[in-house]
Amino acid sequence: MNMKQPDHTTFREWLYLEPDGELKAGERSSLQQHLAACASCRQERRELVAFNEMVDESKIAVGQDFTVEVMTGLPATGWETRSPRTWLAAVVAVLLLGIGSALLIGGAGQEAMSAVPIAAAAAVWELLSSSALAGAGMLAASWKGLGIAFQDVLGQSVWNIVAFGVLILCLDLLLLRYLVRRRTADAKSDHNQT
Amino acid sequence: MPQPNDADLVADILKGEQERFNELVGRYQGRLVNYLYRLLRSTQEAEDLAQEVFFKLYRALDRYDPRYKFSTWLFRVAQNAAIDQIRKRRLVLVSMDRQGTGSDDMGTWEFPSPDPSPYRDQRNRERGEAIQVAIDGLPWDYRELIVLRHFGELSYDEIAKLKEMPLGTVKNKLFRGRQMMKEKLQDFLTD
Numbered sequence: 001m002n003m004k005q006p007d008h009t010t011f012r013e014w015l016y017l018e019p020d021g022e023l024k025a026g027e028r029s030s031l032q033q034h035l036a037a038c039a040s041c042r043q044e045r046r047e048l049v050a051f052n053e054m055v056d057e058s059k060i061a062v063g064q065d066f067t068v069e070v071m072t073g074l075p076a077t078g079w080e081t082r083s084p085r086t087w088l089a090a091v092v093a094v095l096l097l098g099i100g101s102a103l104l105i106g107g108a109g110q111e112a113m114s115a116v117p118i119a120a121a122a123a124v125w126e127l128l129s130s131s132a133l134a135g136a137g138m139l140a141a142s143w144k145g146l147g148i149a150f151q152d153v154l155g156q157s158v159w160n161i162v163a164f165g166v167l168i169l170c171l172d173l174l175l176l177r178y179l180v181r182r183r184t185a186d187a188k189s190d191h192n193q194t
Numbered sequence: 195m196p197q198p199n200d201a202d203l204v205a206d207i208l209k210g211e212q213e214r215f216n217e218l219v220g221r222y223q224g225r226l227v228n229y230l231y232r233l234l235r236s237t238q239e240a241e242d243l244a245q246e247v248f249f250k251l252y253r254a255l256d257r258y259d260p261r262y263k264f265s266t267w268l269f270r271v272a273q274n275a276a277i278d279q280i281r282k283r284r285l286v287l288v289s290m291d292r293q294g295t296g297s298d299d300m301g302t303w304e305f306p307s308p309d310p311s312p313y314r315d316q317r318n319r320e321r322g323e324a325i326q327v328a329i330d331g332l333p334w335d336y337r338e339l340i341v342l343r344h345f346g347e348l349s350y351d352e353i354a355k356l357k358e359m360p361l362g363t364v365k366n367k368l369f370r371g372r373q374m375m376k377e378k379l380q381d382f383l384t385d
Contacts, residue, residue, distance in 0.1 A: 051376050062223050062227045067223065075252065077256075
């Protein structure tokens with residue numbers, strides 16, 4: 001079967017596709033044959049080569065610190081906190097802290113060294129329980145303080161309670177609106193990716 | 195040793211090797227900044243926006259689908275960010291002169307950038323500015339494709355996927371866009 005020979009306009013279009021690697025082998029060889037016989041296409045090709053060079057030369061250089069700036073400015077992400085490596089680092093830090101504490105408390109003697117694992121576990125437990133206790137204390141104190149403040153303000157009149165109720169309702173609505181918008185934006189972003 | 199592909203790098207980063215994100219940044223920073231520079235005409239704005247784009251991608255990295263090319267995703271985010279930036283500029287411009295028509299045509303946003311030229315020597319400055327004038331003279335849909343191909347260095351196939359256009363349309367528009375640019379740059383091409 002004879003393939004239809006492309007016309008001059010098609011060869012013109014192929015001239016533009018060739019440097020981008022968008023021509024098949026057969027098309028490339030047809031184009032070469034056409035170029036050998038067509039002076040205007042040869043001229044067009046010279047101009048195209050000059051055009052591509054001019055475009056390449058016009059590219060700007062990126063600032064030297066660009067990568068460093070991006071890497072130091074990376075935001076915290078949800079997936080990062082779920083990463084096993086993040087948890088592993090925290091666990092290792094706590095263990096090292098515990099062992100260090102046990103060594104300090106128990107001294108560096110032989111007797112103390114034999115009790116290191118137990119002492120380490122005890123030290124970690126002490127550390128965690130004191131942290132939890134301190135946190136709970138702070139929380140309780142904050143809530144108590146807030147309670148006293150609210151009692152002082154709201155206890156003045158019924159209108160204060162009504163105004164407070166309206167404020168809470170508005171905040172709830174705002175939060176709800178934010179969540180709905182965020183969900184829509186996420187869905188849109190997922191759709192765009194595909 | 196062969197270079198890991200983009201999808202492998204993303205997988206490594208998600209496993210906890212966050213520092214490998216700099217390899218992705220290194221791969222795409224030049225193309226991205228040049229792409230944004232040709233749309234925004236300000237080196238500073240282009241670099242700032244490129245950083246924002248990388249931050250956006252990093253935040254959403256766990257939603258990357260490796261069945262699709264990373265470059266297509268990156269330039270889609272960049273394209274949306276550039277359009278938002280242009281619209282913001284236009285709002286400022288309209289509110290400054292109060293002559294705006296309210297049209298959403300992206301072809302009407304241009305105004306001279308206050309940035310100094312990023313080119314060091316006179317010859318490159320002239321040629322770089324001539325290229326910019328030729329790009330700015332293109333209709334918006336041609337301009338987008340030309341900038342994606344020549345400065346974003348995306349393949350025809352990637353552009354077709356990004357713009358959700360048939361491959362034939364991409365080829366045709368790039369052909370016409372380049373011809374239009376060549377006509378405007380004729381003095382530089384026949385030296």
